[in-house]
Amino acid sequence: MGWDVISTGGTADSLEQRGLAVKRIEEITGFPEVMDGRVKSLHPAIHGALLARRDKPSHMEALAQHGFCPIDLVAVNLYPFRETIQKPRVTFADAIEQIDVGGPTMLRSAAKNHMAVIAVVDPADYRRVLAALRDGAVTDELRRQLAAKVFTHTAAYDATVAQYLIHSDDTLPPVMTLVLERVQTLRYGENPYQRAALYSTREGRGIESLLQLGGKELSFNNLLDIESATQAVSAWPDRIACAIIKHTTPCGIALGTTPEEAYCRALSTDPQSAFGSVVAFNTVVDAETAQAMRDLFVEVVVAPRFHDDALEIFRKKKNLRVVEHPMPDHKPALDYKRVRGGMLVQDRFTYASDEPYWRVTTERAPTEREWRDLRFAWAAVASIKSNAIILTANEQAIGIGAGQMSRVDAVFLAVHKAGEAGHDLAGSILASDAFFPFPDGVEQAAAAGISAIIQPGGSVRDAEVKQAADAHRIAMVLTGKRQFRH
Numbered sequence: 001m002g003w004d005v006i007s008t009g010g011t012a013d014s015l016e017q018r019g020l021a022v023k024r025i026e027e028i029t030g031f032p033e034v035m036d037g038r039v040k041s042l043h044p045a046i047h048g049a050l051l052a053r054r055d056k057p058s059h060m061e062a063l064a065q066h067g068f069c070p071i072d073l074v075a076v077n078l079y080p081f082r083e084t085i086q087k088p089r090v091t092f093a094d095a096i097e098q099i100d101v102g103g104p105t106m107l108r109s110a111a112k113n114h115m116a117v118i119a120v121v122d123p124a125d126y127r128r129v130l131a132a133l134r135d136g137a138v139t140d141e142l143r144r145q146l147a148a149k150v151f152t153h154t155a156a157y158d159a160t161v162a163q164y165l166i167h168s169d170d171t172l173p174p175v176m177t178l179v180l181e182r183v184q185t186l187r188y189g190e191n192p193y194q195r196a197a198l199y200s201t202r203e204g205r206g207i208e209s210l211l212q213l214g215g216k217e218l219s220f221n222n223l224l225d226i227e228s229a230t231q232a233v234s235a236w237p238d239r240i241a242c243a244i245i246k247h248t249t250p251c252g253i254a255l256g257t258t259p260e261e262a263y264c265r266a267l268s269t270d271p272q273s274a275f276g277s278v279v280a281f282n283t284v285v286d287a288e289t290a291q292a293m294r295d296l297f298v299e300v301v302v303a304p305r306f307h308d309d310a311l312e313i314f315r316k317k318k319n320l321r322v323v324e325h326p327m328p329d330h331k332p333a334l335d336y337k338r339v340r341g342g343m344l345v346q347d348r349f350t351y352a353s354d355e356p357y358w359r360v361t362t363e364r365a366p367t368e369r370e371w372r373d374l375r376f377a378w379a380a381v382a383s384i385k386s387n388a389i390i391l392t393a394n395e396q397a398i399g400i401g402a403g404q405m406s407r408v409d410a411v412f413l414a415v416h417k418a419g420e421a422g423h424d425l426a427g428s429i430l431a432s433d434a435f436f437p438f439p440d441g442v443e444q445a446a447a448a449g450i451s452a453i454i455q456p457g458g459s460v461r462d463a464e465v466k467q468a469a470d471a472h473r474i475a476m477v478l479t480g481k482r483q484f485r486h
Contacts, residue, residue: 001133003073007022007023007024008033008041029043041103042105044068048063048066049068050109052116053116054070070116072116072118073119073120073129074106074119075121076103076106078121078153080098081098081099081164085164107150107154114143114144114146118138119147119149121149121154125149128142156179156181159178162177163177163178176343179202180199181199181201183200183208184198185197186217186218186223190221196220207223210226212321212322214315214321214322215300218321218323222299225277225300226300228278229243229302230280230325232253233282234330234351235379240255240258240261241253242263242281243280244267244269244277244280245279246274246278250269250383250384250397252268252274253266254269259281259283259284260286262281263279263281266279268421269396269397269398269400270399270417270420271421272420273417274296275297278299278302282327285301285305285307285310286307290313290314291313294313294317298320300321300323301320301322301323302324328350333347334346334347335349349485353375354481355375358480359480361462361476362476366452366477373429373452376429377390377392381432384485386433386434387403387407387409387410388401388402388432388433389402389404389433390430391428391429392428392430393429398418398421398423399415399423400413407434407436408440411444429454430452432455433483434455434456434483435455435456435459435462435465435482436461442465443472446469446471446472446474450474451474453474453476455476455477456479456480456481456482456483
């Protein structure tokens, strides 16, 4: 269309190799690129040409006086800072070199003067900008849309750099900027009358890594349950685990020698509640597992990978959502909870047993069999909403009491659900995510046949709780660490 193209070094080389005539930026500035390309576009010949108002004679006279020519379009792709810091073993020095300075500055200059300069930051806009130029119809509305995109993009870029530097310093800063990129518009939120969308922080191995392989569109509630489900099974990186999730908390969780066995054991925790659930695995799902799931109505099945023959079986259920999602990497990160007018920020919860710090406080110590289930129960209860109680046997949940207002009610519910599903509680294990404020929970557990308990301790009535355990020959382990999930 007869435009002159100005470009910096690497891009100029690429364009010339493709037969395009390019003016190198040093021809415009009269100054070479220096400091390994750190300084090349930060020059009045560039920014005067971008910022000059075409409707102000004094601005145009200043351009002419200094021999500058107006620039009417800027198309810039910023250095890939976010992509760089997500690479394994990237050094701090490498990350710093990927902080773009000249690119954002040119874009901001162009966007400020967008009534005269077209600012393009998103390659998805290239075609419509070119079409508008060919038609001679680059409207004010299009210019404003493109300018808004520039400031959104550069703000997110700067925020990503800031967050990286903050995390390097490992502090909770006085000011935080959270960058969220819309990944998907959802049909509705928790209820049909609520608008909803999925946004990602693009921090790696998060929700943006999800890959749907079949079934209906994922819903708001499905995505919440997927997050809870993958977190639940990630507590056993070296074992095969299955969790069955309803309303963000497990109704079944178990280990197995195969994914099929883990699923069948998790299902037996509470078969009734498993209807309409999200089922998660921490390992590849095979055809035998898919076949075992054929009779249960499941909303979503999620795993790091699926065998092709398993996918063939799942696809016979047209509405079943099949999702590949990597396990969380458990790197230190921050977690956010929305409150009106702000955010609560904390370190993200990750399960760690801290077993060297556990203490047996009762007269009877756990047996070897009980120790195995105490370890499983303590990992499993971390995924259950508080107040949380889990009853386990042979590395399988047999009763779960979740989200209760009192801990003794959580014990009652776990015992009730175990009895409802036909489980034998004699000699089973109980885990509590926080301390027992009174001995009544232990008394109720003893009446049900519980033989060992694991809990954080820390109550002013710990001595009374221990006394109740000793009276019933229950072994009790204190972890010294709460696993509360509000």
